[in-house]
Amino acid sequence: MYAAERQQRIIAEARRAGRVEVAALADDLGVATETIRRDLTALERRGSLRRVHGGAIPVERLEVEPSLATKSGRLADVKRRIAARALDELPSGGSIILDSGSTTLAVVELLPPDLDLTVLTNSVAAAAVLASHPGVSLYLLGGRVRGQTGAAVGDWTVRALADVVVDVALLGTNGMSVSRGLTTPDQSEALVKRAMVASARTAIVLTDSSKAGDAHLHRFADLDDVDIIITDTDLDDEVATEIRSAGPEVVTA
Numbered sequence: 001m002y003a004a005e006r007q008q009r010i011i012a013e014a015r016r017a018g019r020v021e022v023a024a025l026a027d028d029l030g031v032a033t034e035t036i037r038r039d040l041t042a043l044e045r046r047g048s049l050r051r052v053h054g055g056a057i058p059v060e061r062l063e064v065e066p067s068l069a070t071k072s073g074r075l076a077d078v079k080r081r082i083a084a085r086a087l088d089e090l091p092s093g094g095s096i097i098l099d100s101g102s103t104t105l106a107v108v109e110l111l112p113p114d115l116d117l118t119v120l121t122n123s124v125a126a127a128a129v130l131a132s133h134p135g136v137s138l139y140l141l142g143g144r145v146r147g148q149t150g151a152a153v154g155d156w157t158v159r160a161l162a163d164v165v166v167d168v169a170l171l172g173t174n175g176m177s178v179s180r181g182l183t184t185p186d187q188s189e190a191l192v193k194r195a196m197v198a199s200a201r202t203a204i205v206l207t208d209s210s211k212a213g214d215a216h217l218h219r220f221a222d223l224d225d226v227d228i229i230i231t232d233t234d235l236d237d238e239v240a241t242e243i244r245s246a247g248p249e250v251v252t253a
Helices: 003-017 022-029 033-045 068-073 076-089 102-110 124-130 155-162 187-199 237-245
Strands: 049-052 055-058 095-098 117-121 136-140 144-146 151-153 166-171 175-177 181-184 200-206 218-221 228-231 249-252
Touching (some): 003 033, 033 055, 076 166, 095 102, 102 124, 124 136, 151 155, 151 187, 181 187, 187 200, 237 249
Parallel strands (some): 095 166
Antiparallel strands (some): 175 181
16 A cells, blocks of 8 residues: 555545544554654644544644645745646636635745736735736735734635636635535635636636545536646555546646
């Protein structure tokens, strides 16, 4: 069993039972306890599990949505690779919607300042950076700003999106699965993300592979509602095949 397969089994068991123990996992999977500890460490770094004494618990049990600063610190190199690949999808001289999130913010940090682009965003952090880009025509979507993510949400945001059509929307997600689609913990953010998908000719989701299999409270799109998913090479091949069969193109970086 490859490490990626073993770690998927560990995540699945943690969600089923609410907790996993190192010794029990080592017996069930036929590997050394030190191998399991390395797996748990890797899964914690990806944000899927939280290590506790003797084992780990799924992050869903913590019921605390991480802040943008916390998410930006996780898998920074992976998110940068995903963001770099996303630059290839940007229409020079065209228009995009940029969702609020750590991976979409990584796109902003890599964006050439002189690129001719119209950008609509609900991210306060992204807007602060893009305001100094001479090539960017920037539209900041208004609404109530969530302190947790720095995203403008609510009726104002959704109504503004209903009146626009853009070439590309770049979105983040907290969860991604064939059965549950694309999900996020907060209802107000889910409504905005749904409106972003509806406003774009091409909807692209940027997500690291640790989100695969995760399902949060609010679904904002089914997989066949989006056109491309850009993720990292740690995504299990079987999972990638299942996602492709549901509709979107899967690109790894």
